[in-house]
Amino acid sequence: MLSIGLALEGLKPIFDIVYLITQQPSLYNISDIIVLYFLLIGILMVIGTTFGYPIFRIQANTEGIQIERVLDKRKCFAGEYIHVRIIIHNRGPSAIDHLEIYDAYPETMDLVLGENYLYTRISARGKAEFSYILRTPVRGLYKIGPTKVIIHDRLGFYEEEKIKHNFDEILIYPSYEDIKKLKVLGAKRQLGRMFGIHKTKLKGTGMEFWGIRDYYPEDAFRYIDWKAYSRTLKLKIREFETEKNVRVMILLDTSQSMGQGLIRNTKLEFSIRAVVLLAHMAQERKDLLGLATYTNRIKTYVKSGQGASHFNKILEDLAYAMPQGPSSLSKAVEDLIMRTRNRGLLFIISDLEGKRKDILDGVRKASAAGFDVVIISPFGPFFEIQNKLLGPTEKALGEAIAEEYFEIRNRLSKDIQRYRAGIISVGPDDFLVSVINEYIEAKRRGVGLV
C-alpha cells in the first residue's frame, strides 16, 4: 500500500500539469484575430519543422545501411558488358522512409541498361536491390564506386548524406575487336584486299604441307611421297611451308603526352590496339614477341615469348598502362638492353614528344645494341585536329601548328635515319595498318630471325 501511495505521490506533478493544461484562463488580450491566426500558423510551422528532427535522426542511421556490390566479372575486354548488382541491407533497428542510393561508375563507361540509382523505402532488417549493365569501351583499371546514400525524412525537411567508400576494381583488357576482324579476314583469305595481313605461306622446310611436285635428281629421298608413287608410278616430292620465326620487341611509350587526342581514341589507345594486334599476329605465326612500357624508365617488361599465357600477360600489362609521367627514350632503351640478351626487331611506339637529344640518343643506343629499330610515331596533330568540336578557326590554327610541328618531325626523322632506323608518322587512320605492314615487311626481309 505504501508503495502505491508513493507512486501516486510521484505522479502528482503529472496530474498538476494536466490540470494546468486543461483549466487555464484566457491569457492574452489579443484584439486582432489575424495576429493570433498568424501566430498560430508560425508556431505550427516552427514546431512542425523541428518536431520531426529527433525522429528523423533515429531513422537516419547511415551506418546501418550496408551496400553489397556484385559484379558478374572483374576482368573483361574493352567493348564488353558488365552487370553490376547492388544489394542494400538495412541493418538498423528502424525503417527508412525515403532512401536514395547512387552508385558511381567511371566516366569512360557507358550505362547501357538499367539505372545506377534507386529511390525506395526500406524496412528495418530489410533489403533492396537494383542492377545495371555497363559497357566498357576503354581499357584500363577502373574502380566502380563509391556509393552515395541519402536519407530524407518523409516531409523532405531533413536529409542525411553519406558516401560509402566501397570500391570494386575492374580490369579492362584492350579491345579484342581488331583481332576478331583480322580473324574474319584471315578466314576469307581475300588476297589483294589487305595484302600481307593474313598469314603468308612460303615454300620451304617447315612442317605444314605445301604441295606435291615431280621428283628432280637433286631432291632428297626423304621427301619422296611413296603413296603418290604407287598411284601414279612416278616419283613425287612432298613440299612444306617454310617457318621463319622472328623476335620482336615492342617499346611502348606511356608518358603523359601519349594521352592526348580524343577521349576514347588517344595516341596511347591506338598504340595499344596496334600492340594487341601485333601480339596476336605474332602468336599466330609462332614468333617471339616481347613488350616493355616506359616513361622515364621501363615500367613493365614482358620478355620475348609465345603462347596463350604470354599473350595474356601482354594484355594485362597493356590494360594497366596509364598515360602519365615524363618520357625518356634513352633511359628506357638502356634499361631494355640490360634486360634483353637476344636482339631482334624493335618497334618503338612513341609520339617522340620528349627531348630531341634524348630521342636520338635512345635510337642510337638501340641500333648500336643490335636491334633493328622501327619507330611508329603517332603524329599528335592528326589525333587532335580531327576533333569535330573544333570550330573552323581552331582547326585552321591547329593545321598551322601541325605544319610547324611537321617540320620539326621531319628534321628529327632525318637524324633518326642516320642510325639505320625507320620512322613512320601515323595518324588514327593508318596506325594499325602501318604497324602490321612493318611487321609483315620485317618477316619478309627476315629481320630479327630467331
Added chain:
Amino acid sequence: MSKRAIDPTRVEEQRVKRMQLLLNLNRLFAILIFLSGFGLVISLIDSSVWNFKLFWWGLKFIIFLFELIFLLAGYGIALMFGYSDPDAVALMMSIHNAIFGGNGTILGLNIEDLIINPMQIPAQENIVNSIYAFSIITSIVFAFIAGMGFIRECNPGLSAISFFALNIVLGLASLNGKLLIDTNFNSGNIIQMIFSKLVITAFLLYLFLELSFQANYIYSVISPNIHRHRRISSNIKRIKEFKLTTVTPQKLKEPTSSIQHSDVLVKGKEETPSRPAIVAAFSKIRGLVGRKLFRINTGEDWDKLNNRLKTYYMHLEKNDPFIAVSLSASAYTPSITRLILIITTGTIFRLAALAIFSWLALNPLPVLRVLHMPASIVDSIEAQQPEMILLILIPLALLFLLVGLLVHYIQKRLAIRLARYQEGLIIRPVSTTSVKTEKQLQLKKKPSKSRSS
C-alpha cells in the same frame, strides 16, 4: 515453388499496376487536400470581395501607379539631361502618349498636373476596396495556379507557394475587414482552442501543407520507379526483338575497288615525305583500307553494339530469370498498404503532437509555473503579451534539435565503437566468471594430479 515457375514479367507488371494505382490515389488525395484548403479560405472571406468591377479598378490603379513612376522617372532623367521644366513635361507627355496612347490623361487626371503634383489619387469610388479586391483575387488565382501545379507533379514547393498565397489572402481579407472568423477565442483551454474556427482554419491550412508534403513523399518514392520500369522494360523489349541486319555483298565490294596499289600499304624505312600535304595524302590513302577494316570509333556501330548487348542480356537472363526485375528495380518499391498505413499513423501522430506543442507554446504560463518560475515573471504584464510565446517556442524548437543531435552523436559513437570492435582494436574484457571457472577447473585438476603422482 521454384523460381522458374513464376513468370517474372507478370509479377513485375502486377506490382507496377499497383504502384500506378497508388500514384493515382495519391494524386486524387492531393486534389482533395488542395480543394478543401482552397474552399475553406474562400468560405472564410466575405463574398463582397469577389467583385470583378472592383478587381478591374484595382488593376487600373496598379497600372496608374506604374505609369506614374514611369513619368516621374523620365521627368527626372530629362531634367538631368538639361531639359527645362516645361520641355521635360512635354517630352514625357509625348513619350507616354506614344507608348500607352491616350489623350494626355490617366484615369481622368491630367498628365501635366500629375507630373508637377504626383500626390493625386484618381477620383474613383472604393479605391482601397479595389486595391484589396485586386490583391486578394490575384493571390487566390496565384494560389490556384500553384495548387494546380502541385496536383500535376506533387511538387512541395508549389504547395508551399499555394499555402502562403492562401494565407496572404486571409491576411488581406482581415485587413479589409472581410474575414468571417469568429473572434471569440480562448487560447487557455485546449478543447476550446482546438474547436475554435481560427484554430481549425490554421490547422486545416497547415494540414494542407503537411499532407501535400506527404503526397510528395509518395510521389517521389513511387513515380521514379514507375518511369524507370517503363523505360527499362521497353529497352529490354527492344533489345530482345533486335535483329542484326546483314551487310549486302555490294557494300563489301566498295572498299576493294578503291584500293588498287598494294605498294602504298607497305611503307619501309625510306619513307621521308617532304611536305605535310604528302604525308596527309599518304596517310589518307593508307587510311582508306585501315578505316574500313579497323574502323575508328568516331561513330559507333550501334547495330553491332545492340546485337552484342542482346547476346549478353540473353545470357544473363538464362542464368537469372529475374534479371528484368532487378534492372528495373520494381521488386523493391515500397508496399502500398504499408505506405498508406505509415502515412496515416504518422500524420495523426504529428498532428496530435503539433496540437499539444502549439498549445504549450501559446500558453507559456502553465509551463512557467511547473518550472517554478518566480512570481515576478509569471504575474508580470509582459507575461500577458504575445511575445511571451517565444519563451517556450524557442526552447521547445531547440530542444527538438538538441535531442536530434544527441541521437546523431550517440549513433556515430556507437558506429565508431562497432567498427573498432570489428577491426579488433577493442578487445572484450574477460569476464570474472570465466576466470573463476578456469581457476575452479585448475583446483579440481590439482587433486587428481596429486593422486596420480
